[in-house]
Amino acid sequence: MSMEYSKEKKVGEGTYAVVYLGTQHATSKRIAVKEIKTSEFKDGLDMSAIREVKYLQELIHPNVISLIDIFMAYDNLNLVLEFLPSDLEVVIKDSSVIFNAADIKSWMLMTLRGIHHVHRNFILHRDLKPNNLLISPDGIIKLADFGLARAVPGPREILTSNVVTRWYRAPELLFGAKHYTYAVDIWSVGVIFAELMLRIPYLPGKDDVDQMEVTFRALGTPTDREWPDVSTFPTYNKLQVYPPPSRDELRKRFIAATENALDFMCGMLEMNPTKRWNAIECLQSDYFKELPPPSDPADIKIFHD
């Protein structure tokens, strides 16, 4: 155990890591220590751990979790991360927390700034969901969990489509595309935005097949007209063809959303990945320019005293 930090309380256990809360002695700062359970992996250092270390070392940004230090102890790899007491999933589920349109805008702005930084460093996150958008004590959103991240692929590189937690999975992934890019992350943000407005998951598929059903029922089945050759995906023929929702239907579903907010959402939930908005288009959208201005993160009341 490093003398510089103390581990005080176990707060979580995943498949490959245990997370502790602790203190950095030199600064008395609260920190989180992610202890990677290396002994359980017969292939040496685990891929998720390698990815997390690899990408967090490069990404230094206010909206990306900061990796303070790494050390080895008892043959275990320990990542010292900044202390982030909450996340968007907790906030969405906590019915005692009230948040408004300006708060949502603030969260979207911070999330997209983080994603823009990740993308301009040629990295895909591939697992964006409310649970991975952590919140600092002063209300700042931080992208976390880079265990599935990878470099942006070259033109003909073949990738696995088995990425992103199901509800936040882009249509190209649902179709099993062997190549995809930044657009998969933006789709996830679109779904998160919808979820923030509805306060329930927007596209909660029960399994992979149902996910397609739920997605296309809500947003329409893509056709070759707006997405050339989409019908050549092997699973396409089995699909029920739903018409895309009319603007009025969307207005009814998202009662509080302004026209700009709907445009913003539709830009991110565009079926055709090449037409989907990128992080820059999202950040420049009129949604961020109209009233109300995004809340000051520190003013959003999400913590109980």
Place this chain on the structure above:
Amino acid sequence: MSAEVEDSSNILPSEKPAVDSNKEEKKVQKRITDDDLYRHSSQYRFWSFTVDGLKEKRTEINENATAKVKEALVKFVDTKKDILSERELQTIQSKATPLTADEELKLVGFYAKKVQVIAQHLNLPTEVVATSITFFKRFYLENSVMEYDPKDMVHTTIFLACKSENYFISVDSFANKAKSKKEEILKYEFKLLESLKFTLLNHHPYKPLHGFFLDIQHVLHGKVDLNYMGKIYDKSKRKITDALLTDVVYHFSPPQITLAVFLNEDEQLIRKYLELKFGEQTNEIGTTPTPEASKEPTDSKKPDEKKEDKSLSQSKINVDKLLETIISCKEMIESFETISTQDAKLIYAKNYYCKNPNVIVQKLKRKLEQISQDDSSNEPRIDKKQST
């Protein structure tokens, strides 16, 4: 760190919009460039050095290891001084001499080449081969070959490079293919990761290669043959892998290395391209401040004068400056030599004797026995002589 890393943390957006939409206002509100992003990379922050800085680093590693080796030798001699003969002591002294920094560098270069050959033999993708070489060399920027036998690190680096580049192979099948042992591959994996300062992301020159390949065709549209460009591309790709064995990776940015390799293939083409591409522009382009590029040539005793000179005359400067940088990169690639297997063996043996002085003693004993045996059997020797 000896690298002259510019602190540019203040350019990260926090309160202002992440993207400056108005390109016209570039001068007022600084937009983050690719150069800025590169300066944030671990490759720049931890693994870029000035020529002197790199030399210093290697000397330091060598000196520390030398001290340890000497200490161990003294201890060895001390504990055995009653048993060791004068002749044995002398032999130890002459054979067990610690490696110099230069010998270390040569040995690392030799084994880095081995890493490349083995990784290529295993049919790994170019990027994995490149990362293997990079990891291996970086390990020996932090450790001495006198402490970690390069033979032990070859497979470990290739295996970690596979995982880091998202090209997973199970350790069993890797061990099988590489004819190595699982335990040996994994033994120093942690040590390797630690020596890499937990930084795994590499910017290799292959992406710039593809970028320039496309851009040259665009800028010289109609003036360059596609088949010809394809050939240059393939050749350059191989040359880039070779360039990764040299020190240019510590002094130049990946696009600079790519241009240097291109320049070597077809100097006229590249000069024309750079002229057309950057000739008209001012400032900002072609000045990626890698430590070496931002340094004035060492022969100039009056760097300030020179700098001023350059900033006064405009447009052409940057192409000239860029060419100057690329040419010095090219020269550094060309000046690199790998040593012969024979020379590598000699250095390796020297290193081995340092760590195992006992072997010297035993060898000497065997040799002496041989001689005395030969002496006691004079006749057959004469016989032999006569028979020949």
